[in-house]
Amino acid sequence: MTTTAATNRKVMTPLGTAYTRAVEDFAKAVVCPRCEYDVYAIGISLEYFVGSVYMALAEKDRDVSSSEYTHLAMMQLERKEKIVAVNNNKLNQMLQYFYDNGGPIIEPPVDEQKAARIAPRFNAIINEFCNRMDVLVNEASAGRMGAREMEKETNAAVLEVYSAIKALYREYELRNACEDLLRFRTDEN
Numbered sequence: 001m002t003t004t005a006a007t008n009r010k011v012m013t014p015l016g017t018a019y020t021r022a023v024e025d026f027a028k029a030v031v032c033p034r035c036e037y038d039v040y041a042i043g044i045s046l047e048y049f050v051g052s053v054y055m056a057l058a059e060k061d062r063d064v065s066s067s068e069y070t071h072l073a074m075m076q077l078e079r080k081e082k083i084v085a086v087n088n089n090k091l092n093q094m095l096q097y098f099y100d101n102g103g104p105i106i107e108p109p110v111d112e113q114k115a116a117r118i119a120p121r122f123n124a125i126i127n128e129f130c131n132r133m134d135v136l137v138n139e140a141s142a143g144r145m146g147a148r149e150m151e152k153e154t155n156a157a158v159l160e161v162y163s164a165i166k167a168l169y170r171e172y173e174l175r176n177a178c179e180d181l182l183r184f185r186t187d188e189n
Contacts, residue, residue, distance in 0.1 A: 018059070019137055022052035023130060030126055032119040035108035039165065039177035040087035043184070044080055046161065050154055051076030053133065057140055057150070068147035082184050109171040118168050125164045132157045159185055 029045035031038060051073040058069035094106060110118070136153050139145040145153070159182060166178035 018056040019053065022049055022056065023133075025049070025052075027126070027130070032115050032122040033165070033169075033174060033177075034110040034112070034115050036090060036173040036177035037087060038108075039174055039181065040083055040090070042165070043083045043162070043177075043181040044087070046158060047076045047080040047083065050158065051080070053137060053154075054150075057137070057147075060141055069150075072147065072151055079184050083181065086180055109173050110169070121168060122165065125161055125168075129157055129161045155185065 026045055026049035030042050033039045033042060054069045054073035054076065058066045058073065098104070098106065133154070136145065136150060136157070140147075140150045162178050162181045162185065166175050166182070169175055169178075
């Protein structure tokens, strides 16, 4: 989703500006990936976005579900930290390769032309996710969906995003990064 598209979204939810700001920040942060680090950056942004949604729901809801949403937001932060650690490890490996081999420029596995061809499908995946989250947020904030159901539906939406992004690529590095994101999302440890 482009920044303009996110800004032009006139999503009205009971969460107000907190949700709108979270959507805008997420949309600004994601770009069509050209390398595994871009995939991890999407995972980090997505986990942060979902955590922001849960915190906004916790602030709106002052009963028992508030603590459930706060717990869910903390789980998102834990996942985000796992992704950051893997990303940092991969970046350190790349830096070591750079130094060990006399500083060659390391080209991303996906060139700009291929990324431009993939971008419309990638943007559609992100837009579909944001639209789905709009519906879920409206349902949860109106009290028609509890925290556990919100977690289940959000988890399914995130898994679909990661799977759809993986399907866009044949490059091992990007597919492997998507697999890492899927594993972090499905591991309950």
